[in-house]
Amino acid sequence: MNLDAALQTFIAEARELLQDMEQALLRLESEPADAHCLAAVFRAAHTIKGSAGLFGLEPLVSFAHVLEDLLDRLRAGALPADRERVALLLACNDHLSALLEQVAVRRSAPTAALLAAEQPLRERLAASGGQAQPSAAAAPTHSASESRRWHVSVRFGQDTFRHGMDPLSFLRYLDGLGQREALALYDQALAEASPFDPESCYLGFDLRLQAACEATTLADAFGFVEGECQLAIFDLGSDAQGYAAWLEQLPPAHAQWLCAAMGEPWPLPQAAVPAMEPTVAAPPTATEQAAPARADADGRRAWVRVRADKLEALINLAGELITAGAGARLLAEAQGHEPMTEATVAVNALVEQLLEGALAMRMVPIGETFNRFHRTVRDVSQALGKDIELVVSGGDTELDKALVEQLGDPLMHLLRNAMDHGIEAPEVRLAAGKPARGRLHLAACHDAGNIVVELSDDGAGLDRSRILAKARERGLLGAAEPSDRELLAVIFEPGFSTAATVTNLSGRGVGMDVVKRNITSLRGSVELLSPAGQGTTVRIRLPLTLAMIDGLLVEAADSAYVIPLSMVHECMELAPAERSTLRNRGHVDLRGEVLPLVFLRDHFGLQGAAPRRENIVVIRAHGLKAGLVVDRLLGEYQTVIKPLGPLFSGVRGVSGSSVLGSGVVALILDVPALLKHLTECESTSFIPSSTFFQAV
Amino acid sequence: MSTQSLATADGEAQYLTFSVAGETYALAIEGIKEIIELGHMTVVPMMPAYVRGVINLRGAVVPVIDLAARFGQPTSTAGRRSCIVILEVRGAEGDTLVFGLLVDAVCAVLDIAAHAMEPAPGFGSRIRVDFIAGMARLDGRFVIVLDVDRVLSLQDLAQMATLAGEAA
Numbered sequence: 136m137n138l139d140a141a142l143q144t145f146i147a148e149a150r151e152l153l154q155d156m157e158q159a160l161l162r163l164e165s166e167p168a169d170a171h172c173l174a175a176v177f178r179a180a181h182t183i184k185g186s187a188g189l190f191g192l193e194p195l196v197s198f199a200h201v202l203e204d205l206l207d208r209l210r211a212g213a214l215p216a217d218r219e220r221v222a223l224l225l226a227c228n229d230h231l232s233a234l235l236e237q238v239a240v241r242r243s244a245p246t247a248a249l250l251a252a253e254q255p256l257r258e259r260l261a262a263s264g265g266q267a268q269p270s271a272a273a274a275p276t277h278s279a280s281e282s283r284r285w286h287v288s289v290r291f292g293q294d295t296f297r298h299g300m301d302p303l304s305f306l307r308y309l310d311g312l313g314q315r316e317a318l319a320l321y322d323q324a325l326a327e328a329s330p331f332d333p334e335s336c337y338l339g340f341d342l343r344l345q346a347a348c349e350a351t352t353l354a355d356a357f358g359f360v361e362g363e364c365q366l367a368i369f370d371l372g373s374d375a376q377g378y379a380a381w382l383e384q385l386p387p388a389h390a391q392w393l394c395a396a397m398g399e400p401w402p403l404p405q406a407a408v409p410a411m412e413p414t415v416a417a418p419p420t421a422t423e424q425a426a427p428a429r430a431d432a433d434g435r436r437a438w439v440r441v442r443a444d445k446l447e448a449l450i451n452l453a454g455e456l457i458t459a460g461a462g463a464r465l466l467a468e469a470q471g472h473e474p475m476t477e478a479t480v481a482v483n484a485l486v487e488q489l490l491e492g493a494l495a496m497r498m499v500p501i502g503e504t505f506n507r508f509h510r511t512v513r514d515v516s517q518a519l520g521k522d523i524e525l526v527v528s529g530g531d532t533e534l535d536k537a538l539v540e541q542l543g544d545p546l547m548h549l550l551r552n553a554m555d556h557g558i559e560a561p562e563v564r565l566a567a568g569k570p571a572r573g574r575l576h577l578a579a580c581h582d583a584g585n586i587v588v589e590l591s592d593d594g595a596g597l598d599r600s601r602i603l604a605k606a607r608e609r610g611l612l613g614a615a616e617p618s619d620r621e622l623l624a625v626i627f628e629p630g631f632s633t634a635a636t637v638t639n640l641s642g643r644g645v646g647m648d649v650v651k652r653n654i655t656s657l658r659g660s661v662e663l664l665s666p667a668g669q670g671t672t673v674r675i676r677l678p679l680t681l682a683m684i685d686g687l688l689v690e691a692a693d694s695a696y697v698i699p700l701s702m703v704h705e706c707m708e709l710a711p712a713e714r715s716t717l718r719n720r721g722h723v724d725l726r727g728e729v730l731p732l733v734f735l736r737d738h739f740g741l742q743g744a745a746p747r748r749e750n751i752v753v754i755r756a757h758g759l760k761a762g763l764v765v766d767r768l769l770g771e772y773q774t775v776i777k778p779l780g781p782l783f784s785g786v787r788g789v790s791g792s793s794v795l796g797s798g799v800v801a802l803i804l805d806v807p808a809l810l811k812h813l814t815e816c817e818s819t820s821f822i823p824s825s826t827f828f829q830a831v
Numbered sequence: 832m833s834t835q836s837l838a839t840a841d842g843e844a845q846y847l848t849f850s851v852a853g854e855t856y857a858l859a860i861e862g863i864k865e866i867i868e869l870g871h872m873t874v875v876p877m878m879p880a881y882v883r884g885v886i887n888l889r890g891a892v893v894p895v896i897d898l899a900a901r902f903g904q905p906t907s908t909a910g911r912r913s914c915i916v917i918l919e920v921r922g923a924e925g926d927t928l929v930f931g932l933l934v935d936a937v938c939a940v941l942d943i944a945a946h947a948m949e950p951a952p953g954f955g956s957r958i959r960v961d962f963i964a965g966m967a968r969l970d971g972r973f974v975i976v977l978d979v980d981r982v983l984s985l986q987d988l989a990q991m992a993t994l995a996g997e998a999a
Binding site: 455458694695738739740741777778779780781782783786787788789792794798799800801802 | 870871873874875876877878882884885886887890891892894922928985988
C-alpha cells in the first residue's frame with residue numbers, strides 16, 4: 136500500500152536526518168557557538184518528530200519532543216551548548232536511532248531495555264534545562280502555556296492518497312497537540328464525484344481543538360500536503376471575526392452544514408464583517424517554521440530513490456545488451472556487409488554509454504562513510520584517554536555503492552586498531568617531541584581505474600623486532616631474515632597480534648586477517664607502509680565497481696581468458712628461438728630485470744601443444760611482477776562480470792567469468808592469487824622455479 | 832527430489848531416460864528445464880575431470896557435469912548425439928542452482944509406475960549406491976533411476992574441486 140511506501144521513505148529520511156544530526160552535534164562539540172549547527176540539530180529533531188507523528192509512531196514523537204525542548208532553549212541562547220549537553224544530545228541521538236529501528240522498522244513497541252535506557256535520558260534532559268512540562272515548549276515565546284481554541288478546516292487534494300498520505304494521520308497528529316472538541320467529516324464531494332475514482336481523495340474535515348500552540352504549529356502539521364489542500368485555521372478567541380468572515384464566503388449550504396456539525400446557530404449573530412480578509416487562513420504566509428520542511432521538499436525534487444535491485448537488473452540488462460551487440464557486430468563483419476557493420480558499431484557505442492550511465496547511477500561519494508567515523512574516533516579516543524583528531528580528505532571520490540557498504544566494517548576495524556595500537560598516549564607523544572593530539576588521516580582518491588583508500592596515523596609505527604619475535608614464536612617465519620614486505624605481511628596472518636594486553640578494542644589478533652579477507656573478496660588489495668618511527672599507513676586498493684571489468688583478452692589452448700587491464704603492465708612476443716631455453720630457465724631478462732615466467736598452459740594443466748609463436752603479458756599486483764605466457768593476444772575488452780557459482784569457489788587463479796560477443800564464456804584470471812601462489816611455492820619449497828613449473 | 836516422487840506417487844511418474852557410456856539411466860522429469868545440443872564449452876582449469884566446463888545459457892554461466900566421469904568412468908567423448916540436459920537443483924540454503932549434465936544420448940520420456948520400481952541394490956551396481964534412487968523395470972530389464980541431489984551434491988562436488996585445485 137501507499138502508506139507503507141511512505142513509511143519506508145520516512146525511515147530512510149529519518150536515518151539520514153539522524154546522521155546529519157550526529158554530524159552537526161560533533162561539529163558543535165568543537166564549536167559550541169555555531170548557531171548553524173544548532174539550527175541543523177533542531178531541524179532534524181523537529182522534522183523527525185513531525186513525520187513520526189504522521190505515522191502515529193508515538194514513542195518516537197514523545198522522546199523527540201522532550202529533546203526538542205532542550206534544543207529549543209539552546210537555540211534561543213537561554214543555555215550554552217557545553218560539552219556535557221552535547222554528549223547528552225549525542226546519547227539522545229543514539230536513542231532516537233534505536234527507537235526508529237524498533238518502532239518504525241520492526242513495527243513493534245519499544246523493548247523494556249529501550250525504555251530503561253530512555254528514562255535516565257529523560258531525567259538528564261530535564262535536569263539539563265529542558266522544560267519538564269509536556270507540550271509546553273512549542274510556544275516558548277507565547278505568553279505561557281495558555282490553551283487556545285482553534286478551528287481547523289481542511290479539504291484534501293484529490294492526489295492525497297497517491298502521495299502516500301492518510302488524512303487520518305493528520306487527525307492523529309493534531310490530537311497530540313491538544314484536546315479535540317468537535318469533528319465534522321466533510322464528504323459531500325464524494326457524492327458529487329463522477330466518475331468516482333477509488334484512488335482519489337474527496338475528503339476533508341473541520342474540527343475544534345483546544346490547544347496551547349501557535350497557528351504556525353498547526354499549519355506545520357499539514358506541511359506534507361501543503362499546496363494541494365485547502366487549509367484554514369482560526370483562533371476563535373482572538374480572531375472570531377475572521378472565522379465569521381470565512382464562514383460568510385462559503386456557500387450557504389456548506390456553512391449551514393458546518394455550523395450544525397459544530398453545534399452552533401446559523402447564521403452567526405455577528406455575521407457582518409464582510410471586508411475582512413481571512414488573516415490567519417493562508418498557511419504559506421505563516422511558514423517561518425515550515426521553511427526547513429519545504430527546503431527538504433526542494434532537495435527531494437532533484438533526487439529519485441530507486442530500489443537497488445531494480446538498478447541491478449538494469450545494469451545486468453545493459454551488460455547483456457553489450458554482449459548481444461558484440462555478437463551482432465561479429466555477424467555483420469563475417470558477412471562483409473559494410474553498412475550493417477557501421478550500424479552495429481553505432482549501436483554498440485550507444486549501448487556502452489547506456490551501461491556507463493547505469494553504472495554511474497550506482498556510484499556514491501565515499502565521504503558519507505568517512506564522516507560516520509568522526510563519531511567513532513571521538514568515542515574511542517575518549518575511552519582510551521587519548522586525544523585524537525580525524526582528518527578526512529577526498530570525500531567526494533565516487534565508487535560503487537555495493538563497495539561502499541562493504542568497506543565500512545574493514546575501515547572501522549583499521550581505525551580502531553590505529554587508535555589503540557598506532558597512536559600513543561599523550562604523555563608518550565609529548566616525550567617523543569610530538570604534539571599531544573594524535574592525528575588520523577583518512578583519504579580517498581582515484582588511481583588508474585582503482586580507488587585508493589588510505590588510513591594513516593602519526594603514531595609510533597610498527598615495531599619490527601617485536602613482530603619478528605612474535606612471528607618466529609608462532610612459527611610464521613623461518614630463521615632466515617625476512618624482507619620488509621614479508622615481515623609486514625605477517626600482520627595479516629590469522630590470529631597474529633603483538634599487543635601485550637588485550638583491550639576490548641583490539642589486540643585479540645582477530646581482525647587484520649578478516650580485514651584482508653574482506654578486501655580481497657572485493658577484488659581489492661591491502662598493504663601496510665610503515666617507515667620506522669613515522670606512523671603507519673594502511674593502503675586499500677579497490678576496483679571502482681564490482682559489476683564490470685576492463686580486461687585484456689588472451690587465448691591459451693583454445694580457451695579465452697580475461698586479464699584485468701589494471702594489472703597488465705606490458706605485452707611482448709616470446710621469440711620462438713628462445714622458447715625452450717626460457718622454459719627451462721623460468722625467467723626472462725626484461726631490460727635488465729629478472730622477470731619470472733608463468734606458462735599459463737602448464738600452470739592450468741591445459742591440453743594440446745603450444746603454437747609456434749607465444750606472447751608474454753607482464754602482470755603486476757602487490758608489487759610483484761611476472762610474465763604470463765599465453766598463446767595469443769585478442770585485444771582489450773570491457774565486460775560484465777558473471778560469478779562462477781559455488782561449485783568453483785575452490786578454484787584458485789580464476790575470479791569469475793564473462794560472456795564474449797560470440798557467446799563463448801571466458802574466464803577472468805585472478806592475478807593476485809596467481810602471483811601469490813607463485814611466491815608461496817617459491818618461498819616454501821626451495822625448488823627452482825623452472826622445475827616447479829615443469830612439475831605442475 | 833526423485834525419492835519424494837517415488838514415495839508419493841501411487842500411480843505413475845514421468846522420467847527422462849538417457850544413455851551414458853553404453854548404459855541407460857533415468858531421471859525424474861521435474862527439475863529438468865531443457866535439453867540443448869552440445870556447443871562450445873569453456874574448460875575451467877584445476878577442476879576434477881567430471882566438471883567439463885561452463886557454458887553460456889542465455890547469458891547465465893552454467894557448469895556442465897560429465898556424468899560418465901562422475902560415475903568413475905572415463906570422460907565421455909563428444910558424439911553426434913551428445914547433448915546437455917539442463918536441470919535445476921535446490922541448494923543447501925534453499926537457493927536454486929542450475930547444472931548441465933553431459934550425456935551421450937537422450938532416449939525418451941517414459942511413465943513408470945510406482946510398482947515397477949525396485950529399491951537400489953546394496954551392491955553390485957556399476958555406480959555408487961548412494962547415487963541410485965531406485966531400479967525401474969522396463970521391457971524386462973532394469974534401468975537405474977538417479978538420485979539427482981546426490982549426484983549433484985554441491986558439497987561433494989566442491990570438496991572434490993578444492994582437492995583437485997590443491998593438487999594442481
